[in-house]
Amino acid sequence: MQQKLAQLGGGAHALATQILGNADDAADAVQDAFTTVLSAPDSYDASKGPLRPWFMRVVRNRCLDMLRRRRPGEDSTELVRDPGPGPEQSLGKEQRSSVIRHAISVLPADKREIIVLRDYMDLSYAEIAEVLGIATGTVMSRLHRARLALKEALEIDGK
């Protein structure tokens, strides 16, 4: 269980960062989720589905809980904007990665999380629906809107 959860850490952290807007808070949320799950390993029932979407739901709910507890002044899910590629940054994969991070960072939280769930973590529509607690039929339209918004953000960055 611990080994499998460690493998899910990166994706869970990416998701939590998109929800909370802060990588440090996101790490706390994922660690809390690990602690909760490992202290009650029987809470996961393998017969009801794979571990990954189940754990992502735990992480997401932990993030929502943290957002709810935030004081009004700090009640912001605006992602800390990625500065984008610097002039000294080499061309290629890392630069493209930085461009993507920046474009995602300007999107609203609900769009960021669905893009991460599908395009970064490769969850199926049914699994995304389970994580977000929405109907499977609405995943496609919501994801499409998010991708169009990301495309627009990338075009703005490219200008």
Place this chain on the structure above:
Amino acid sequence: MASRTNHIDQHVGELLSGYIDGELTQQERQRVDIHCESCAECHQLREELRNIRRDVGDARLSEIGEDNWREMMNDRTVQATRGIGWLLLIGGFLAVAGIGIYEFLTDPSVGLTEKLLVAVIYGGFTALFVSVLRQRLIERKSDKYKDVEI
């Protein structure tokens, strides 16, 4: 479903995302294929979305590696001992406070007035504590995330 199978001349919209994700039925895939053959706009959008999806998949969105998560999980011992620490601290404090109150109330050298004044102060603290506790319990009851399965 009806909106997803409209007239062939209409843009296929969200079906493009379903297409690149492999989430469409064979009939829907055919519809997208046929439409994109005659619609340069949708054809281009499909390719752009496919590239964006690939780039997001390749991007590094988390800086924390698997080994770090494994180490963090091992820190559970620290968290567990912290919980036990709090429990012992609160339990010890309550025990000491209880003994102190008992000693104070049964001390014949302290007058009734002083005892009453101290009782009022402690009564105030207790009322505040109960009030906060009650509020927390009500919040917990109406917490929309309380059914979260973990």
